[in-house]
Amino acid sequence: MGITTVSSREFNQHASDVKKAANDGPVFITDRGRPAHVLLSIEEYLKLTGGQESLADVLTEQRQTDFDFDIPRLKVTIRPADFS
Template identity: 85%
Template sequence: MGITTVSSREFNQHASDVKKAANNGPVFITDRGRPAHVLLSMEEYLKLTGGQESLADVLAQQEPSDFDFDIPSLNIRFRPADLS
């Protein structure tokens, strides 16, 4: 597993090459010479997260999935403001 470092400019100009590099290990993307982002393959990401999908992953899917989410009701009682 190799680690690759590219600048933001290189990432923008050669995105497909950078994505291929991510298959061999993490790719650090720098802004003004400082690490700002890390690009991982999906396989590596799932290893890091324990293979579980996050709520954001589920909501981003195009097809419906088996994900139940019940919104709890809130019992809020409003009182008129006392402006005296």
């Protein structure tokens, strides 16, 4: 497993080459010489996360549901403040 480092400019100009490099190991993408992002293959990502979906993934995924969910209305009674 090799580690590759590319600048943001190189990443933008050679995205397909960088994606291929990510198959061999992590690719660090730098901004102004400092590491800013890491590109991983999906297999490596799943190893790191334990293969579990994040909450954000679950919430953004369009899944078919087998139930209806109606949010109940909140009944609020407004009373004037008693300052006595």
